[in-house]
Amino acid sequence: MERVAIKVYNTMTRQKEEFIPQDGRRIGIYVCGVTPYSHTHLGHARPSIVWDVVKKFLRSQGYDTYHVQNFTDVDDKIIARANEAGMSALELAKEFIAEHLACMDALGVERADVYPKVSEHIPEIIALVERLIDNGHAYAADGNVFFDVSSFAEYGKLSNQKRDELLEGTRFDPDPAKRSPEDFALWKKAKPGEPAWDSPWGPGRPGWHIECSAMSHKYLGCEFDFHGGGSDLIFPHHENEIAQSEAATGKTLARYWVHNGMLNLQDAKMSKSLGNIVNVQDLVARYPKELIRYYILSTHYRSELEYYEGKLDEMSRGWKRMNQAVFSLRSLLRDAELREEVSGEDDAVLSRIRQIRGCIVAALADDFNTAQAIGLLFDLVREVNAYSGRSEAPSRIVLEAAHGVFQEYGRTILGIIPDEPEAEESSLVEPLLDLILNIRQDLRAGKNFALADKIRDSLQELGIVVEDTPRGPRWKIEGVSSDADL
């Protein structure tokens, strides 16, 4: 199939580059996942939704994707929380992992191919640490192992920092066992009451960054295409990953570094430590997943994104208009008398639809510009609304072309347009409603508007919205589930 050229902003080079996959077709993606010590918040939803769209877009371009997303389930905060709650650290992590996955499912985020956990990769981590010691890039000290930053000349290349300037504004007291303050822990000596594993350096557990190096090597090899995560991970997490991985293998860890912007709440970054958190669980219960995705994807992934109470309600007005257009299209395609051929005017509209489609592909190929793609979808909304409004008998070909674009990009790739509701119960509901509405039409023809309005109001109370159009009445079911909430 024909592929468009895809451009990606690479944090490493600080510019957009043409994306060329390592193996031609199969694309390896490693996205840094969460440390499951607390509830999943909206800030976590952003990279998940962004990468969900990226994967689906890449596949629509004929690529295969292999997506790895880790859970850092061994960590100081998890241990602290677990002690407070009187449960084991791994048990606590397991609960929040389950919640996280459930939240992502509820947001329509496709699952990763693998979700490796630190606790299940201790041997791989130990092997990597040993290798770094053998290479002279790490040293053991008092039951700990530290990475020797001075041994890696390229340290700082991702975050563009110079080693001697790194420590000037720093606010922590370095561990006295370190040779140099900027060295970081690969293996931490066990403290009483902490989960620990045996190692050549005594009982302990992995340091923060090493798990991602070990697990990405295992599942994607020592060099792969995309490495992603929030921009707050650039330093030190990703910088340290690069140091460990590249010092160990001599290969370039990732070819493209892709970082999403932060989600802000009242001008401050949403983060667990600040406590200004919007739970995804709560949000998903209140709003349709397609609306949440629409909100997140309306801003380019690298920009900061603001959230405040009521934001989604504001966003919902435009979103509903788009869905209304798709809804009209679907109901038109279902029953109206449509022309099966195309005429002169149809041709013009058809070529406009194709043009918009091409622009959407180009927007997504340009550093995954979902905001622009959504803008183009609105152009299509106006185009198709105008067409079906002015045309006596619209052409099926034209309507299907427009609907196809909404389906492929709005629904499948961006996930901002709900699925067509399953017509399961409609076997009975549909003829019944047709019957009622036919009678109502007779009443309207006989100018018995009082009774006609009563029928409409009563149906409304049942959650069925009736709209009279020049082409007769149409109906939709509202509020049955979040999916159907147009």
Next chain:
RNA sequence: GGCGGCAUAGCCAAGUGGUAAGGCAGAGCUCUGCAAAAGCUCCAUUCCCCAGUUCGAAUCUGGGUGCCGCCUCCA
């Protein structure tokens, strides 16, 4: 102190050299028994400020100002 990013209408937001997408809100109109939905028109001579490069700059360069992120756990 170091590194990085951002500043576009009342609000949200695209746009990296060719004369300001899109959405919301607002105004007017059309359609309409009513309601709903929809369409059309209008709504930034101008992109934080100053200087420069250029035939031409929101876009490039230099200098300001303001905000944000990272340098400590963080998506």
